[in-house]
Amino acid sequence: MTQGAEAAAEAPHPQAAILDGKALASRIEASLTAEVETFVDVCKRRPRLVVVLVGDVAASASYVKSKQQAAARVGIDSEVVRVDDSVVTAELVDLIRRIAAEEHGPADGILVQLPLPDQVDERAVLDAVPPDQDVDGFHPENAGLLSQGRPRFVPCTAAGVQRMLIDAGVETAGKHAVIVGRSDIVGKPLALLLASRGTGGDATVTICHSRSAGLAEITRTADILVAAVGRPELITADMVKPGAAVVDVGINRVVDPATGKGRLVGDVDFAAVRAIAGWISPVPGGVGPLTVAMLLANTLLAAEIRIGHRRGG
Numbered sequence: 089m090t091q092g093a094e095a096a097a098e099a100p101h102p103q104a105a106i107l108d109g110k111a112l113a114s115r116i117e118a119s120l121t122a123e124v125e126t127f128v129d130v131c132k133r134r135p136r137l138v139v140v141l142v143g144d145v146a147a148s149a150s151y152v153k154s155k156q157q158a159a160a161r162v163g164i165d166s167e168v169v170r171v172d173d174s175v176v177t178a179e180l181v182d183l184i185r186r187i188a189a190e191e192h193g194p195a196d197g198i199l200v201q202l203p204l205p206d207q208v209d210e211r212a213v214l215d216a217v218p219p220d221q222d223v224d225g226f227h228p229e230n231a232g233l234l235s236q237g238r239p240r241f242v243p244c245t246a247a248g249v250q251r252m253l254i255d256a257g258v259e260t261a262g263k264h265a266v267i268v269g270r271s272d273i274v275g276k277p278l279a280l281l282l283a284s285r286g287t288g289g290d291a292t293v294t295i296c297h298s299r300s301a302g303l304a305e306i307t308r309t310a311d312i313l314v315a316a317v318g319r320p321e322l323i324t325a326d327m328v329k330p331g332a333a334v335v336d337v338g339i340n341r342v343v344d345p346a347t348g349k350g351r352l353v354g355d356v357d358f359a360a361v362r363a364i365a366g367w368i369s370p371v372p373g374g375v376g377p378l379t380v381a382m383l384l385a386n387t388l389l390a391a392e393i394r395i396g397h398r399r400g401g
């Protein structure tokens with residue numbers, strides 16, 4: 089090894105830049121606030137979101153609370169319709185139909201907070217949300233539009249990850265993006281976005297999942313690595329290509345053995361991966377706030393489509 093190469097090998101890698109989702113979400117909220125006021129000037133009412141919250145799962149209640157608080161910050165009205173966790177599928181479907189028929193007031197956007205209790209057929213419930221009020225983007229019509237490259241309501245987390253990459257100036261065109269996780273709400277829509285034509289797209293995308301063989305070999309080839317699994321610190325430093333952009337979607341509640349207290353961790357071993365990656369998103373403060381910001385954007389879009397100000401699809 090030459091002296092220069094030796095020095096380069098020993099030089100500490102600069103720590104990855106932080107993909108600060110919280111700061112970006114604040115900037116998005118500021119511009120949405122102005123757009124909401126324009127809507128109010130024209131329509132003499134505020135966009136309105138109705139959230140269905142089933143049962144009393146603490147995490148779901150806390151997500152719904154942050155969505156309501158964020159809606160209030162940008163001037164979007166919201167209402168939470170609470171349902172007992174003994175509810176059955178037909179009752180929830182009927183409730184959603186009544187919300188869509190505006191028995192609970194104007195409903196530009198309707199969102200069903202997941203997960204639902206085991207006895208409920210989640211698919212049937214999500215299908216009952218009319219596609220033009222489906223601000224989570226989970227209805228098959230919206231999933232189909234996204235897959236055809238003419239998105240209307242894009243699932244919020246996937247949209248947030250793409251926005252985060254664009255905002256940080258992470259090049260996606262021609263790059264290899266590896267997404268770990270194939271769920272309908274995160275992994276699949278994100279794969280479609282990153283592979284689509286245009287800004288934040290044109291990547292070569294690989295989707296990995298629980299049955300993927302040689303996960304680490306695949307992730308090591310990623311210029312952009314997204315973890316959306318739900319397994320604490322599954323992605324370790326040896327699975328990351330130096331300089332890669334690493335986006336951590338996972339939210340896992342673990343008990344810290346040192347303090348005995350609960351805390352949130354992502355799917356990525358943050359401290360170790362930060363020493364290798366070029367960019368990394370933290371948990372909390374990364375993808376989470378952007379998911380909420382994208383929900384607000386979708387709700388405004390739903391209200392605008394409804395009054396004919398914007399075209400959907």
Ligand code: NAD
Pocket residue numbers: 245268269270271272273274275296297298299300303316317318319322337338339340375376377379
């Ligand atoms: P999911 O359970 O529906 O999907 C998990 C995926 O991970 C599956 O496709 C599965 O095949 C894959 N998987 C499981 N074990 C694996 C392994 N060992 N190796 C490779 N792949 C494996 O979960 P989801 O709804 O997509 O959520 C994933 C995570 O993201 C969860 O922690 C969830 O809490 C979090 N999440 C965060 C946000 C946010 O706003 N930050 C939003 C949605 C979900």
